Amino acid sequence: MNRLAVFLPARNPMTAFPEVTKVQYEGPQSDNPLAFRWYNPEEMVAGKTMKDHLRFAVTYWHTFRGTGADPFGGGTMVRPWDDGSESVENACQRARAAFEFFEKLDVPYYAFHDRDVAPEGATLSESNANLDAVAEVLKAEQQRTGVKLLWGTANMFSNPRFMHGAATTCNVEVYAYAAAQVKKALEVTMALGGENYVFWGGREGYQCLYNTDMKRELDHLGRFFHMAVDYAKEIGFTGQFLIEPKPKEPTKHQYDSDAAACLNFLRTYDLTDHFKLNIETNHATLAGHEMMHELEYAGMQGALGSIDANTGDLLLGWDTDQFATNYYLTTQTMLVLLKYGLGSGGVNFDAKVRRESFEPIDLFHAHIGSMDAFARGLKVAAKIIEDRAIDKIVAQRYSSWDSDLGKKIESGNTSFAELESLMLDKGEAAANTSGRQEMLENIVNRYLDIA
Numbered sequence: 001m002n003r004l005a006v007f008l009p010a011r012n013p014m015t016a017f018p019e020v021t022k023v024q025y026e027g028p029q030s031d032n033p034l035a036f037r038w039y040n041p042e043e044m045v046a047g048k049t050m051k052d053h054l055r056f057a058v059t060y061w062h063t064f065r066g067t068g069a070d071p072f073g074g075g076t077m078v079r080p081w082d083d084g085s086e087s088v089e090n091a092c093q094r095a096r097a098a099f100e101f102f103e104k105l106d107v108p109y110y111a112f113h114d115r116d117v118a119p120e121g122a123t124l125s126e127s128n129a130n131l132d133a134v135a136e137v138l139k140a141e142q143q144r145t146g147v148k149l150l151w152g153t154a155n156m157f158s159n160p161r162f163m164h165g166a167a168t169t170c171n172v173e174v175y176a177y178a179a180a181q182v183k184k185a186l187e188v189t190m191a192l193g194g195e196n197y198v199f200w201g202g203r204e205g206y207q208c209l210y211n212t213d214m215k216r217e218l219d220h221l222g223r224f225f226h227m228a229v230d231y232a233k234e235i236g237f238t239g240q241f242l243i244e245p246k247p248k249e250p251t252k253h254q255y256d257s258d259a260a261a262c263l264n265f266l267r268t269y270d271l272t273d274h275f276k277l278n279i280e281t282n283h284a285t286l287a288g289h290e291m292m293h294e295l296e297y298a299g300m301q302g303a304l305g306s307i308d309a310n311t312g313d314l315l316l317g318w319d320t321d322q323f324a325t326n327y328y329l330t331t332q333t334m335l336v337l338l339k340y341g342l343g344s345g346g347v348n349f350d351a352k353v354r355r356e357s358f359e360p361i362d363l364f365h366a367h368i369g370s371m372d373a374f375a376r377g378l379k380v381a382a383k384i385i386e387d388r389a390i391d392k393i394v395a396q397r398y399s400s401w402d403s404d405l406g407k408k409i410e411s412g413n414t415s416f417a418e419l420e421s422l423m424l425d426k427g428e429a430a431a432n433t434s435g436r437q438e439m440l441e442n443i444v445n446r447y448l449d450i451a
C-alpha cells in the first residue's frame, strides 16, 4: 500500500506528522500555509467563540481510510503509520495517528463509521469484539486530547451482504443483521460520549422499480428507525438522531433524497420528534438544490441538526466530496446556520483530498483551508446579520403583508369570497416592487470586502 513511502523522508515511528506542530492562528496577512488566517478559535463573533459556532469535526473515513482509489485505478495515498493490513493492531495504530492529527489541527470533534475504525471480522461477534478493542483506544485518546465524538454511524453499504440495502433490503436476515449492527454502533457511540448518531441511507433506495416494493421497503425503514429510538431510550443514549439526505449514489434513487423527502418520511412514520437532518453540500447540489436551500428547508421546520461540509465540482456529476474553499458558499451556509443554530451538531468535513494529493501534509492543507473558509464565512455572515443588510430588504419586500389585509390572511380570518369582493372593488392589485436581486448580490460582495 505504501510503495510511494520510499520517496519520502524517514519518519519517526512514534509521530505520524513530524513536520507539523500545533496549527496556530496567524491572521489574514500570514503566508504560512500551515497557519490559520481566519480561524481563531477563541475569537468572539456574534456573542460566541468561533470554536463554539463552528464545532469542526474531521471524518475518519476519508481522512484515515481514504486510499485515493477511483474506478480507474487503485490507491495512491502514502500513510506511513498504516501497514495496510486489516488487523486490530493496525486499526489502533491508525487511531493514534488520527488523534495526533486532530490535536495538531486543533479540531474539537471527529466522526466515524463502525467499520472505518475497526476491521470487520468473520462473524458479527468477531466484528463487535474488534470494535470494542479499538473503541478502548479511541476512548483513551479522547481523554488524552479532549477531542470529542460528534457522531457515530454504521457502515451498512460496503459489505456485499447489503447489496439490496440494509433497513430496506428484500432479505429479512440482512435487515436483522443491520439492526444488530446499529444496536452495537449506538452502544459504542454512547460509550464514547457521541453527541449525535447519523443515518445516511447507504443503499436504502432502488436501482429498478420492476423489482421493488417501495411501500414495503419504506414501512420497514420506518420500523427500523422506531426500533433505534426505542433502543436509545432503553440504554439512555440522549444524543440527537440525524438523517443525511442524498438523492442518488450508490442507488439511482435514494429514499432520503432531499430535506423535503426526509421530512415527509419522518412525518409519515411519526418520527419528527426524534430526528433532525444532517445536510451535506454535495448531496444538496446532486439533488438540484443549493446548500442554502436545503439548510433553509430543514431550518424553517426546526430540523436542522448538523452539516457535512464539502463541495462538488461543477463539471463532475457525482459526490466528489471536495474541501470547500469558496467564500460565497461558506458565507451562505453560515447565514443559515447563524439563523437557526447548530444545536448538538457541527461542521463535519465529509471531504477527501484528491488522489493526486497523496502526502500526509495534504490532509493539513485541506482542513486548514476549509476551516479558514468557514471562519471567514462566519465573520461575513455575522456582520451581514448584525447590520440587517439583507434582512431589512427582505422585510421591506414583504411589507404589504404587515397591512390589515395581510394580517387577516395570515391569521386565517378571511375567505375567497371576502378577497374576491375586495378585488372586485379595487379592480386591480397594487403595483409590484423590484426584487433587487442584483443589489443584494452586490451587498454580499461588499461584506466580503469589508468584514
Ligand code: XLS
Pocket: 113, 153, 198, 200, 244, 246, 280, 308, 319, 350
Ligand atoms: C456519503 C455520505 C456518508 C455519510 C456517512 O455520501 O456522505 O459519508 O456522511 O455515512
Ligand code: NI
Pocket: 200, 244, 280, 308, 350
Ligand atoms: Ni456525508
Ligand code: NI
Pocket: 280, 282, 283, 319, 321, 350
Ligand atoms: Ni456524501
